[in-house]
Amino acid sequence: ELKVEQNPLFLSMQEGKNYTIYCNYSTTSDRLYWYRQDPGKSLESLFVLLSNGAVKQEGRLMASLDTKARLSTLHITAAVHDLSATYFCAVDMWGERSGGGADGLTFGKGTHLIIQP
Amino acid sequence: GAGVSQSPRYKVTKRGQDVALRCDPISGHVSLYWYRQALGQGPEFLTYFNYEAQQDKSGLPNDRFSAERPEGSISTLTIQRTEQRDSAMYRCASGTNRFTYNEQFFGPGTRLTVL
Numbered sequence: 001e002l003k004v005e006q007n008p009l010f011l012s013m014q015e016g017k018n019y020t021i022y023c024n025y026s027t028t029s030d031r032l033y034w035y036r037q038d039p040g041k042s043l044e045s046l047f048v049l050l051s052n053g054a055v056k057q058e059g060r061l062m063a064s065l066d067t068k069a070r071l072s073t074l075h076i077t078a079a080v081h082d083l084s085a086t087y088f089c090a091v092d093m094w095g096e097r098s099g100g101g102a103d104g105l106t107f108g109k110g111t112h113l114i115i116q117p
Numbered sequence: 118g119a120g121v122s123q124s125p126r127y128k129v130t131k132r133g134q135d136v137a138l139r140c141d142p143i144s145g146h147v148s149l150y151w152y153r154q155a156l157g158q159g160p161e162f163l164t165y166f167n168y169e170a171q172q173d174k175s176g177l178p179n180d181r182f183s184a185e186r187p188e189g190s191i192s193t194l195t196i197q198r199t200e201q202r203d204s205a206m207y208r209c210a211s212g213t214n215r216f217t218y219n220e221q222f223f224g225p226g227t228r229l230t231v232l
Contacts, residue, residue: 004159031218031219033219033220033221035223041225042208042223042224042225042226043160043208043210043223044223045220045221045222048218048220050218088159088160090159092218092219103165103173103219104150104152104162104163104164104165104173104176105150105160105162105219105221106162107159107160107161108159109157109158109159110157110158110159
């Protein structure tokens with residue numbers, strides 16, 4: 001059974017600080033996704049990481065993937081209040097469950113991030 | 118362009134009743150997924166379709182849950198004889214099913230409450 005673990009699950013930080021969210025997963029996969037969810041809202045796709053060593057950046061967020069370590073990180077640089085949200089990582093079990101084609105994603109429990117002014 | 122839409126947005130029902138939740142994917146998206154999200158948790162995979170074919174239903178909790186996508190576009194998730202434990206947010210997502218990656222775009226969800 002694929003397991004996806006995020007840590008920390010809760011994070012309160014001040015504006016201007018840097019921090020990293022970690023996502024570990026239990027099986028071989030080279031497809032990892034990061035989503036953002038605001039309270040009461042749906043999930044918004046942030047990053048798609050498709051290979052070992054992949055790095056994507058958007059504004060103050062940077063995501064990376066190490067498939068050998070089965071680890072992805074989401075780094076926040078100089079945090080601002082608008083980045084307060086819950087962040088989920090998800091792993092794609094491409095074809096392994098159903099025998100071909102796109103599979104559903106297995107999500108972590110999410111990291112609830114609060115950035116205080 | 119229009120995103121994934123779901124209806125109803127809220128559904129309150131009594132235990133034992135059947136409910137049908139609808140998902141309208143992004144136009145042209147081949148794949149359609151159903152997830153269930155409990156409060157404070159990540160979405161949990163239920164089932165998915167490529168076109169009209171249900172490719173994987175391993176995540177459906179039991180045989181009270183079923184889904185269809187008869188014309189390869191709109192999908193319906195049906196829960197028969199609802200139970201209180203079925204209360205959750207049900208989310209639909211669609212994707213292009215590209216062979217290189219599987220980015221999924223989520224709808225607003227249907228909040229189901231079973232009394």
